[in-house]
Ligand code: SF4
């Protein structure tokens with residue numbers, strides 16, 4: 001019997017996971033609920049043929065983890081889905097686009113297949129960066145290639161507080177897509193090389209702009225490889241601390257905004273809200289004390305764009321109904337939601353929190 005089967009069998013069919021799952025929010029297909037996904041384990045482990053809906057549901061998961069948070073039986077639902085994907089990959093049954101993105105990461109060091117030699121092109125002459133500081137900075141793929149202004153704003157804010165971090169000249173993808181899709185052996189090797197490289201620079205603290213990279217370096221690498229000798233901190237944690245210490249004085253904006261929470265930082269629910277409160281921004285929540293994934297991660301956007309877009313639209317509609325202005329702190333959420341906004345014509349102004357803070361130091 002598969003080692004995860006006992007956990008699957010402990011499901012009491014309460015339906016709580018389906019109430020919070022972003023996929024279930026935009027689809028009434030009963031095969032797409034989180035509990036239905038994990039109940040396919042025995043079939044997958046036995047190598048049995050899957051119906052189309054059954055195959056799709058395994059890959060219709062952003063691995064946001066909110067189902068894990070609410071399951072009364074503490075079933076590690078998102079890890080079981082990862083395991084099902086691992087089995088399907090071993091059996092040669094994963095989607096072609098998933099295979100392609102994994103090869104991009106292994107060969108080009110980023111999921112989008114971008115030219116990795118351009119990863120640090122966001123660095124402008126005005127940014128003060130150290131060559132030997134023990135505080136490092138990692139932008140992450142979606143900042144480096146799609147939203148470089150987030151990295152620039154972050155460094156300017158840090159510089160204004162006297163922090164001049166060291167850039168990782170050999171920065172690479174954190175490997176989250178491989179982890180989400182069960183390519184654990186490749187991800188382990190990747191983690192090992194990257195951790196050893198960062199430690200070889202003498203980095204003691206690594207400030208990370210992308211919440212996904214934060215989650216991987218802080219929580220996944222220790223599971224895949226070992227604890228890192230450097231501390232991993234999210235840029236929003238650093239911003240909040242600098243504000244509390246009086247080193248960073250945010251510009252008063254005195255308006256309302258809604259906040260797109262990032263799934264890997266959902267346990268830091270109050271941190272971005274306190275930063276916005278320090279600017280005089282009144283929060284208008286889209287969802288009631290609960291994080292809803294943007295719909296793009298873990299292969300949903302490339303494999304099922306219509307579902308990813310429907311979840312994105314849910315956010316745009318909620319934002320329009322609440323404040324009409326959205327603050328983000330994840331570059332991938334921003335990239336996805338801006339794309340949905342452009343395609344749909346539903347305009348919601350969006351801005352990363354680092355850019356709001358940058359306005360205060362101009
Ligand atoms: S991890 Fe997120 S997307 Fe996947 S089943 Fe759970 S709630 Fe749904």
Ligand code: SF4
Nearest residue numbers: 011012014015017071
């Ligand atoms: S929340 Fe847990 S126990 Fe309830 S249906 Fe989902 S997996 Fe089963």
